[in-house]
Amino acid sequence: xxxxxxxxxxxxxxxxxxxxxxxxxxxxxxxxxxxxxxxxxxxxxxxxxxxxxxxxxxxxxxxxxxxxxxxxxxxxxxxxxxxxxxxxxxxxxxxxxxxxxxxxxxxxxxxxxxxxxxxxxxxxxxxxxxxxxxxxxxxxxxxxxxxxxxxxxxxxxxxxxxxxxxxxxxxxxxxxxxxxxxxxxxxxxxxxxxxxxxxxxxxxxxxxxxxxxxxxxxxxxxxxxxxxxxxxxxxxxxxxxxxxxxxxxxxxxxxxxxxxxxxxxxxxxxxxxxxxxxxxxxxxxxxx
Amino acid sequence: xxxxxxxxxxxxxxxxxxxxxxxxxxxxxxxxxxxxxxxxxxxxxxxxxxxxxxxxxxxxxxxxxxxxxxxxxxxxxxxxxxxxxxxxxxxxxxxxxxxxxxxxxxxxxxxxxxxxxxxxxxxxxxxxxxxxxxxxxxxxxxxxxxxxxxxxxxxxxxxxxxxxxxxxxxxxxxxxxxxxxxxxxxxxxxxxxxxxxxxxxxxxxxxxxxxxxxxxxxxxxxxxxxxxxxxxxxxxxxxxxxxxxxxxxxxxxxxxxxxxxxxxxxxxxxxxxxxxxxxxxxxx
Amino acid sequence: xxxxxxxxxxxxxxxxxxxxxxxxxxxxxxxxxxxxxxxxxxxxxxxxxxxxxxxxxxxxxxxxxxxxxxxxxxxxxxxxxxxxxxxxxxxxxxxxxxxxxxxxxxxxxxxxxxxxxxxxxxxxxxxxxxxxxxxxxxxxxxxxxxxxxxxxxxxxxxxxxxxxxxxxxxxxxxxxxxxxxxxxxxxxxxxxxxxxxxxxxxxxxxxxxxxxxxxxxxxxxxxxxxxxxxxxxxxxxxxxxxxxxxxxxxxxxxxxxxxxxxxxxxxxxxxxxxxxxxxxxxxxxxxxxxxxxxxxxxxxxxxxxxxxxxxxxxxxxxxxxxxxxxxxxxxxxxxxxxxxxxxxxxxxxxxxxxxxxxxxxxxxxxxxxxxxxxxxxxxxxxxxxxxxxxxxxxxxxxxxxxxxxxxxxxxxx
Numbered sequence: 001x002x003x004x005x006x007x008x009x010x011x012x013x014x015x016x017x018x019x020x021x022x023x024x025x026x027x028x029x030x031x032x033x034x035x036x037x038x039x040x041x042x043x044x045x046x047x048x049x050x051x052x053x054x055x056x057x058x059x060x061x062x063x064x065x066x067x068x069x070x071x072x073x074x075x076x077x078x079x080x081x082x083x084x085x086x087x088x089x090x091x092x093x094x095x096x097x098x099x100x101x102x103x104x105x106x107x108x109x110x111x112x113x114x115x116x117x118x119x120x121x122x123x124x125x126x127x128x129x130x131x132x133x134x135x136x137x138x139x140x141x142x143x144x145x146x147x148x149x150x151x152x153x154x155x156x157x158x159x160x161x162x163x164x165x166x167x168x169x170x171x172x173x174x175x176x177x178x179x180x181x182x183x184x185x186x187x188x189x190x191x192x193x194x195x196x197x198x199x200x201x202x203x204x205x206x207x208x209x210x211x212x213x214x215x216x217x218x219x220x221x222x223x224x225x226x227x228x229x230x231x232x233x234x235x236x237x238x239x240x241x242x243x244x245x246x247x248x249x250x251x252x253x254x255x256x257x258x259x260x261x262x263x264x265x266x267x268x269x270x271x272x273x274x275x276x277x278x279x280x281x282x283x284x285x286x287x288x
Numbered sequence: 289x290x291x292x293x294x295x296x297x298x299x300x301x302x303x304x305x306x307x308x309x310x311x312x313x314x315x316x317x318x319x320x321x322x323x324x325x326x327x328x329x330x331x332x333x334x335x336x337x338x339x340x341x342x343x344x345x346x347x348x349x350x351x352x353x354x355x356x357x358x359x360x361x362x363x364x365x366x367x368x369x370x371x372x373x374x375x376x377x378x379x380x381x382x383x384x385x386x387x388x389x390x391x392x393x394x395x396x397x398x399x400x401x402x403x404x405x406x407x408x409x410x411x412x413x414x415x416x417x418x419x420x421x422x423x424x425x426x427x428x429x430x431x432x433x434x435x436x437x438x439x440x441x442x443x444x445x446x447x448x449x450x451x452x453x454x455x456x457x458x459x460x461x462x463x464x465x466x467x468x469x470x471x472x473x474x475x476x477x478x479x480x481x482x483x484x485x486x487x488x489x490x491x492x493x494x495x496x497x498x499x500x501x502x503x504x505x506x507x508x509x510x511x512x513x514x515x516x517x518x519x520x521x522x523x524x525x526x527x528x529x530x531x532x533x534x535x536x537x538x539x540x541x542x543x544x545x546x547x548x549x550x551x552x553x554x555x556x557x558x559x560x561x562x563x564x565x566x567x568x569x570x571x572x
Numbered sequence: 573x574x575x576x577x578x579x580x581x582x583x584x585x586x587x588x589x590x591x592x593x594x595x596x597x598x599x600x601x602x603x604x605x606x607x608x609x610x611x612x613x614x615x616x617x618x619x620x621x622x623x624x625x626x627x628x629x630x631x632x633x634x635x636x637x638x639x640x641x642x643x644x645x646x647x648x649x650x651x652x653x654x655x656x657x658x659x660x661x662x663x664x665x666x667x668x669x670x671x672x673x674x675x676x677x678x679x680x681x682x683x684x685x686x687x688x689x690x691x692x693x694x695x696x697x698x699x700x701x702x703x704x705x706x707x708x709x710x711x712x713x714x715x716x717x718x719x720x721x722x723x724x725x726x727x728x729x730x731x732x733x734x735x736x737x738x739x740x741x742x743x744x745x746x747x748x749x750x751x752x753x754x755x756x757x758x759x760x761x762x763x764x765x766x767x768x769x770x771x772x773x774x775x776x777x778x779x780x781x782x783x784x785x786x787x788x789x790x791x792x793x794x795x796x797x798x799x800x801x802x803x804x805x806x807x808x809x810x811x812x813x814x815x816x817x818x819x820x821x822x823x824x825x826x827x828x829x830x831x832x833x834x835x836x837x838x839x840x841x842x843x844x845x846x847x848x849x850x851x852x853x854x855x856x857x858x859x860x861x862x863x864x865x866x867x868x869x870x871x872x873x874x875x876x877x878x879x880x881x882x883x884x885x886x887x888x889x890x891x892x893x894x895x896x897x898x899x900x901x902x903x904x905x906x907x908x909x910x911x912x913x914x915x916x917x918x919x920x921x922x923x924x925x926x927x928x929x930x931x932x933x934x935x936x937x938x939x940x941x942x943x944x945x946x947x948x949x950x951x952x953x954x955x956x957x958x959x960x961x962x963x964x965x966x967x968x969x970x971x972x973x974x975x976x977x978x979x980x981x982x983x984x985x
Contacts, residue, residue, distance in 0.1 A: 031377040034370055038396050038450065041407035045399065048407075053860070071644055077652055077671075099304030110297035118301060120555075125312050126501070127554045129508040129530050132547035135540075135681065136315030142685040147694060159311040162304050164452075164501060171497035172459045205386075205462050209455040212390060213501075216397035216451065222511070227682055230694055231632060231670050239400045241637035241674050243833075255399040262395050266388040273384035329684075330711055330970050352985065406837070414781070414843045430779070435843060436829045518829020518838075519786055521822055524985045532984075535677040536788065537977040538684075 042259060049252035068249040078238065078250050084150070085235035089218040092157035097211045099158070100165025101203075107166070108173040125163045133160065134227030141228070148230030156228045157221060161214040168213060172206025323544035333540065341545045349529050349546060353553070356525040359438070360506035363445040364499050367453035370446070371498065375457035376487075380466060390458065394451050405444065405515050409435060436518040441525075444512040449505070453498040460494025461487070496562070504554055526550055630666035631892050634679070634698045636879065637671040639749065641912035655905040663899075665892045675832065676704040683884065687713045692886030697893050703789055703965050705745050705880050706738035710970075714744045715883040721894035722746070724901035732954060733878070733918030737804065737964045746897050747918035749909075750878025752954065752962050753790050754869040756839050756849030758862070766846055769798035769870040773821050783838060783847030784818075786830035788980040789965050790848065790875055791818065797873035803966045808975060815979040822983050830984050839865060852915035855951050859944065869961055876954070876962035878916065910952040911945065917952045926952060 052065035072078065107118060125133065137156055141148055176199075184198035185191070200207075222236045229237060235254075242248055323341060327333035346353065378389045396404060411418055412434045422428045434440040464487060472486035473479060488495075510527025517523035526546065534543035640653050649657055656667055673679045679700070683693040700708065708714045719725070725734070725746055733747040757766045761780055772782050785791055793803040795814035806814075821827065828844060836853055838844040840862045854867035881900075883893050900906060906919035911926055930945035954962070968976060 027373055027377045027381065030373040034374045034450075035392065037370075037447070038393065040411060041404045042396055042399060044407040044410060045403055075644060075652065076648055077642075099307060102300040103304040106297040106300035110300075112297040118305065121305065121308050121313065123500075123504070123555070123558060124316070124551060125308065126504045127508065127551045128316065129510070129527055129547050129550060131510075131527075131531055131534050132316070132319055132544060133312070135534065136319045137311060138682065139318060139685050140311070140315045142689050142691065145691070148682075155311055159307060162308060166304075167497050167501055168456050168459060171456045171493045172463060174460075174493040176463075202463075206459045208387065209390065209459045212394045213451060213455050216394050219398055220401050222401070226674075226678060229672070229682075231634075231668070231672070233670060233672060236400050236402065237672065237674075238637075239402045241671050243402050243406060251400075251403060255403050258398050259395065262391060262398065266391055269388045269391075270385065277384070328970050328974070329707075349985075409837065410841070413841045416841070433781070433828075433843070435838075514832075515834060518783075518831060518834070519984060520827075520829045521983075521985050522825075529981075529985065532977075532981060535675070535681050537974065537981070538677075539974070539977075 042255070045252045046256045046259070049249055049256045051249050051252075053249060068253045072250055072253050075250060078254065081233045081235045081238040082254055084232060085219050088150070088154055088157055088234065089215050092154055092161055092218045093211050093215040096158045096161035096165050096214050097207060100162045100210060100214075101169050101207055103162070104166045104169040104173055108170055108176070122163050122166045125160050126167075130221075130223035131227075134224040137224070138227040148228055149232050152228040152230070153225055153232060153234065156224050157218045160221075160224065161217055164213050164217060165210040168210035169203065169206045172203050172209075176203070319544045320548060323541050323548055325541045327541075329538050338541070341541055342549065345542050345546045346549055349526060352524055352526045352529050353549070355523075356507045356509075356527070356550075357553070357557075359442055359445060359525060360503050360509075362442050363449055363506045364453075364503045366442070366446040367450050367502050368495065368499065371450055371453035371457055372495075375454050375461055375494070378454075379458050379461035379464075386462070390455070393454050397448075397451055401448065401511065402515075404447070405512075408444070408447070409516065412440070435516060436520040436523070438517075438523055441512050441517040441523045444516040445506055445509060448512065449502045452501040452505070456497035456501060457491065457494040460491045460497070464490045499561070500558065504558070507554055508550055629889070630668045631696045631889055631896060632668050632670070632694060633896075634670050634672050634695050636673045636699060639671070639699070639879075639913060640669070641908050655908050658905065659896065659899050663892075663895055665895060667896065673699060676701050680704060680707075687711075687885055690885070692888075693884050695884055696887040696889045697881055697896065698884055699748055699879050699881055701879050702736065702738045702877055703968075705882055706965075706967055707973075708882065708884070709739060709744050713885050715885060715887065715890065716743055717746070717883070717897075718890075718894060721891070722898050722901070724898045728901045728903060728906075728919050728921060730918055730920040730953065732959055733916075736878075737967060739880070745880035745882045746901070748879045748881050748900070749913055750876070750916040750918070752851040752869060752874050752876055752958060753785070753794070753848060754851060754867055754874040755846055756835075756854040756857070756865055756867050757846035758839065758842065758844075758864050759866060760864050761842060761845040766866075766868055767871050769794055769872055772846065772848075773817075773826060775826070777845050778826050780845035781828045781838070781843050781847075782826060783829060783831050783835050783844045784827050785835070785848045786832055786984065788976050789968075791983075792976055792980060793875050793963070793965060794848070794870065794873075797870065797875075797963065800872065802873075803875075803963055806966055808972070811976060811979060815983060818983045851951065852913070855914055855947065859947060869958060871961075874958075874962045876959075876964055878918075911948055914948055914951065916954055920953075923949050923953045 048061075049068055050064050050066065051061055052063040052067065103118070103122065106112070107115065107122075134156070137152075137159070138148070141152055146152065180202070181194060181198055184194040188194050188197065220236055221234075222240060225234055225237060239251055242251070321335060322333070324335060324337050324339065325333040326336045326338050374393065378386055378393070382389050410416060413419065414433045414435070415423070419428060419432065419434065423430060423432070434443070468490070469482055469486055472482035476482050476485055507525075508527045508530075510525060510531050513519060513523050513525045513528050514531075519528060530543050530546045530550075533539045533546065641655055642652050643654050644652070646652075650660065651657055651667070651669060653669060656669060659665070660667060679698070683695065683698075686693045705714070719742070725742070729747070733750070734742055736742075736747075739745045755766055755769070755772070759765060762777060771777070772784070792811055792814055795818050796803050796806050796810060799810070799814055799817070801810045801814070828838075831838065831847065835844065835847050835849060836857065839847055839849065839854075840857050842862075849867060851867055854865055857865050858867075881897055883890060887893065900909070901919055903919055903921045903925060906917055907922050907925040907929070910917035910919075910922050911929065917923075926945055926949040930942045930949060933939075933945060934942035966972075
């Protein structure tokens with residue numbers, strides 16, 4: 001929670017009536033329920049990563065084993081696609097976020113000819129059915145004589161991610177208080193520094209949200225990737241293939257490991273935040 | 289808003305715009321031409337400017353078009369109802385955990401779609417943990433199933449599009465100064481009023497962004513109807529039809545045409561939506 | 573401006589910042605560290621691979637998942653597939669095995685633009701199902717085989733696996749693995765034995781879950797058979813009648829859904845009481861996942877199908893491909909393959925060899941393993957009855973294909 005600087009005055013502390021206290025609980029409870037809802041299939045996934053199925057299918061519990069975790073590394077047919085997907089997602093997220101943020105900035109701050117056309121160009125990729133997007137891109141590659149593989153998948157992912165980044169970052173830029181920037185310009189007298197010191201930190205939540213969205217879109221994409229993959233196998237392609245006979249436990253293992261990685265990231269975040277607070281960072285006030 | 293500050297806006301637009309033009313607009317223009325072609329795999333396709341294909345595919349798949357729009361609308365409303373409290377909590381009660389909480393919201397989506405869906409199917413199996421218990425307790429009748437029903441498909445859509453709503457909402461909510469809300473509470477009698485009069489309007493850009501990010505892709509979705517809906521004829525969406533026409537029937541013109549019908553339809557809806565909500569919100 | 577003004581503005585800006593102030597360095601640090609590093613390291617091979625289409629001497633083979641024996645325990649040497657490793661060792665020919673086919677039509681969609689343009693598809697050998705082979709031959713997209721390079725085929729292939737309707741004389745393809753499409757059901761749920769295609773239309777099963785395939789050819793052919801019409805001879809009127817039978821029931825909500833591979837989970841989990849199914853799948857299901865299920869070829873007839881190895885246009889490693897094809901008709905790798913996959917093997921000697929392995933296992937005291945092998949020995953080749961009562965698909969002209977697809981789409985939607 002933010003702490004207010006003394007000079008701004010703290011609102012009087014009211015004793016909260018029961019109604020307010022209860023309604024104060026409503027939000028966290030709903031959130032908790034939503035989190036449970038979001039994670040339900042993941043719990044199943046974690047549990048079944050320890051399953052020891054006799055057959056190929058993994059839907060009934062047949063015995064606890066750690067084998068799946070141990071043998072995973074000797075399965076390049078599984079770890080390979082996962083690494084490929086992660087790499088593609090990381091790069092496409094970065095590039096799409098940069099490209100998309102630039103477009104969002106242009107759209108919200110400048111009135112130029114071709115604004116509506118740009119708006120249209122942003123919305124259309126989200127609208128088009130994936131199969132049309134994928135197949136049309138494939139036709140482009142064939143006509144250009146480009147072989148399909150890692151690079152073509154990357155290009156396709158960046159393409160469809162840009163729109164989502166633009167829309168998300170734009171939600172942050174609208175109503176952005178330019179006076180801060182103007183003050184910054186007075187101070188730094190240089191648009192570039194102003195951007196990095198003033199604008200960027202303020203719009204960062206939007207950029208982060210957009211990046212998270214783009215990453216998950218990329219790592220989960222199937223149809224567009226199928227048409228642009230050639231011989232490269234990404235994780236969703238591999239999973240779709242083997243899930244014909246039910247999800248093998250190795251898939252659950254990978255999923256669980258991803259989960260652990262992200263949880264580790266969260267823990268690091270928490271720890272960093274705690275350290276920042278302890279080190280007595282400048283007391284700041286929520287910005288506009 | 290700076291008026292035509294020379295080259296700067298165009299410079300900003302250039303990389304992303306060029307990317308989209310080369311890798312999206314041009315291929316799509318080609319698909320538009322394909323939709324006007326006639327022919328077949330063996331005899332080849334010929335550009336005959338067959339505009340008649342458009343009314344043809346609309347008439348043939350009108351059910352699916354309407355159904356897709358309905359499902360997408362339901363999904364948008366549901367994700368809004370579920371996602372708004374979530375985004376609100378993260379934005380205002382999240383504190384230092386904000387980024388971590390955001391990551392939690394998006395986490396399930398790093399795990400492949402098929403894992404999530406198949407595990408959901410396991411949870412919602414006719415005689416599995418949830419439904420089986422309810423049936424044993426007599427709450428549900430024996431024939432009840434969620435798989436292959438509209439409810440199941442919409443549920444799947446909602447689940448899979450939740451982050452598309454939560455993230456933009458969070459982005460908009462997070463930048464609201466809580467002092468404004470407190471001022472609102474002083475001004476209006478109840479918290480609800482303060483929310484309705486202050487927070488909600490301020491978060492509108494997020495609502496718009498989230499609705500667009502959810503509705504638009506949801507209309508063209510096919511995978512939920514295919515996996516959760518088992519492609520039951522009551523739940524097939526336009527995406528399934530396009531899929532079939534393109535891959536199975538190799539009817540590229542019809543598939544393209546349907547794709548563009550979808551495109552145009554959604555564009556029209558967006559135009560109406562933004563007019564109602566106020567274009568200023570979108571374009572500031 | 574004065575220092576005081578400057579510092580006041582600076583303070584204001586600082587106050588206006590969020591708590592979570594992110595400097596340029598930390599941002600780049602966080603984002604850049606992980607992604608770029610890995611990306612740079614891994615993109616290089618990717619770049620090289622992408623920039624040299626078809627430059628390697630290795631054979632590029634596209635196949636379905638779970639369609640080859642795999643050793644999950646040891647390190648790849650050089651591949652995780654023992655039979656393939658043996659081939660590579662014997663011949664010195666490198667093989668890049670990719671499990672990228674999930675659906676015939678989807679895969680066709682990815683290679684079609686190249687084939688149409690006359691380019692190489694990037695694949696030397698692919699594994700489509702019989703009707704897709706027929707389509708590829710019809711469109712002139714696959715190369716002819718040189719049988720002088722396939723001695724094992726002539727010597728070891730079983731009768732049912734050669735000279736089929738879609739490729740007379742095996743001019744373009746060789747049999748990989750095959751099976752039967754029939755009905756899989758769970759008698760504990762249905763309450764009775766299932767014997768006929770018409771059982772799928774029994775209203776008593778509607779709530780228990782009846783499944784059909786989403787495949788045009790499978791469904792229309794099975795329906796034709798239930799009307800007493802052999803698919804290969806069906807006229808368009810026949811097909812329309814077959815379709816109407818399905819359409820009426822579909823409109824009444826008789827069918828839970830139209831499945832691809834997902835039917836396996838549903839049947840195994842009990843969400844479906846009976847469904848169209850593949851023979852090999854049900855064998856596996858019975859062994860490992862749900863001992864109650866049974867497979868039956870409908871009394872009126874089931875469909876026989878198989879996947880095949882073909883050489884698409886544009887492949888230049890033709891000699892090496894022939895060596896690979898020939899290899900699979902050697903009884904030794906063929907047996908290993910069949911023991912792993914469980915579908916029909918085209919090599920005549922395989923069932924006896926599996927039985928021999930079963931006997932050896934039993935002699936070693938491994939009864940469980942022996943039992944399993946005996947199940948396979950019985951199912952890796954079609955019985956006389958099954959051959960008599962299963963039919964191949966009809967060879968469709970392009971117009972017929974369109975008609976069939978249109979009719980079937982009506983049923984599904």
